[in-house]
Amino acid sequence: MSLFEVNESEKFDGISLIVPVYNEALSIAPFCDRVMKVLAGVCNFEIVFVNDGSRDDTERTIESIMQGDMPFPVTLVSLSRNFGKEAALASGMQHARGNAVIPMDVDLQDPPELIPEMIEKWNAGAKIVNARRIDRSEDGFFKRTSAKIFYYIYNTMTEYPIPQNVGDYRLLDRVVIESILTIGERSRFNKGIFNWVGYETSEVTFSRPHRDIGSSKWSCWKLIKLALDGIFTSSTLPLRVWTYIGLTMGCLSVIYGLVILFTTLIFGRDVPGYASTVLLILTFGALNMFALGVMGEYIGRIYEEVRQRPLYIIRSISRTR
Numbered sequence: 001m002s003l004f005e006v007n008e009s010e011k012f013d014g015i016s017l018i019v020p021v022y023n024e025a026l027s028i029a030p031f032c033d034r035v036m037k038v039l040a041g042v043c044n045f046e047i048v049f050v051n052d053g054s055r056d057d058t059e060r061t062i063e064s065i066m067q068g069d070m071p072f073p074v075t076l077v078s079l080s081r082n083f084g085k086e087a088a089l090a091s092g093m094q095h096a097r098g099n100a101v102i103p104m105d106v107d108l109q110d111p112p113e114l115i116p117e118m119i120e121k122w123n124a125g126a127k128i129v130n131a132r133r134i135d136r137s138e139d140g141f142f143k144r145t146s147a148k149i150f151y152y153i154y155n156t157m158t159e160y161p162i163p164q165n166v167g168d169y170r171l172l173d174r175v176v177i178e179s180i181l182t183i184g185e186r187s188r189f190n191k192g193i194f195n196w197v198g199y200e201t202s203e204v205t206f207s208r209p210h211r212d213i214g215s216s217k218w219s220c221w222k223l224i225k226l227a228l229d230g231i232f233t234s235s236t237l238p239l240r241v242w243t244y245i246g247l248t249m250g251c252l253s254v255i256y257g258l259v260i261l262f263t264t265l266i267f268g269r270d271v272p273g274y275a276s277t278v279l280l281i282l283t284f285g286a287l288n289m290f291a292l293g294v295m296g297e298y299i300g301r302i303y304e305e306v307r308q309r310p311l312y313i314i315r316s317i318s319r320t321r
Contacts, residue, residue: 011097012097013099014043014044015098015100016100018089018103019048019103019104019105020050020088020092020103021050021052023054023058024054024058024106025057025061029065031106032070034108035047036072040071043116043119045072048096049076050079050088051077052083052084052085052087053081053083062074063076070320073320074320075318075320076319078315078316081313083313085168086190087188089190093180096177099173100172102118102169102170103169103190104168104169105169109208109210110169111209114131114169114206118171121171124202127172128172128173128199128200129201132205132206133165133167133205134205147165158192160195160196162194166203176194180197238294
């Protein structure tokens with residue numbers, strides 16, 4: 001059975017913007033104003049806010065906006081705690097009603113001005129329209145460098161590479177969303193899932209703007225965890241590579257043993273030295289520990305899947321119109 005049940009609520013003839021928020025009270029109003037200015041007269045749209053366990057006034061801010069005279073529908077999905085952006089996006093996709101869905105950040109670093117161009121390419125037949133960042137100078141050096149390393153490692157290891165510098169900001173046709181909702185994984189890497197489902201894909205480009213309000217909620221540890229989830233949920237190469245390493249080490253051990261045998265028979269040899277023994281022990285010990293660590297990463301994710309816990313828990317849902 002799928003982790004999700006496809007949302008059968010009343011369909012919305014327009015675009016659904018999925019906006020996960022976590023402690024973003026100051027960004028809500030500027031985001032709504034900017035979106036309204038860009039999309040007014042362009043298309044029908046709704047905003048699906050997913051409150052991912054915020055501890056500030058984010059939820060109350062959204063509720064106050066919903067109580068006002070908004071010219072577009074707003075849905076607020078409040079999770080019972082902070083489940084992370086991947087789970088929040090999955091929740092938003094389940095409750096979005098539009099003919100197409102656009103996940104985006106509330107900090108306006110995903111510029112709404114790209115949406116009309118996305119819609120044009122969608123109307124031309126593309127089922128997925130990616131927004132690729134051609135200039136990431138506003139990101140810090142560590143984030144840019146780590147992103148390059150991640151894309152290289154991921155695309156080298158996986159059978160289904162993801163486009164570089166494309167985040168969650170993209171347009172997904174309803175048929176794509178319905179396909180994604182049938183995927184029951186709990187350790188989720190949405191960028192990999194978006195690419196895995198296939199369908200006709202197009203692209204728009206943009207330069208990533210500066211964030212004027214608030215600060216990023218992505219710590220170094222969260223980025224590392226996301227990268228590990230992406231690699232270990234999308235590829236089994238880290239497991240299979242140890243077969244090749246083991247075969248290589250076995251061949252080298254046989255060759256080394258033959259060398260020791262012949263040199264001992266021909267030249268004689270004293271008791272093996274302490275340094276070489278310790279070196280071999282440390283080398284193979286480190287390889288064994290690393291291999292166990294890789295297997296542990298996979299076993300941990302298998303454990304999460306077997307427990308069958310929900311990806312997220314919804315505390316409340318409210319919707320205008």
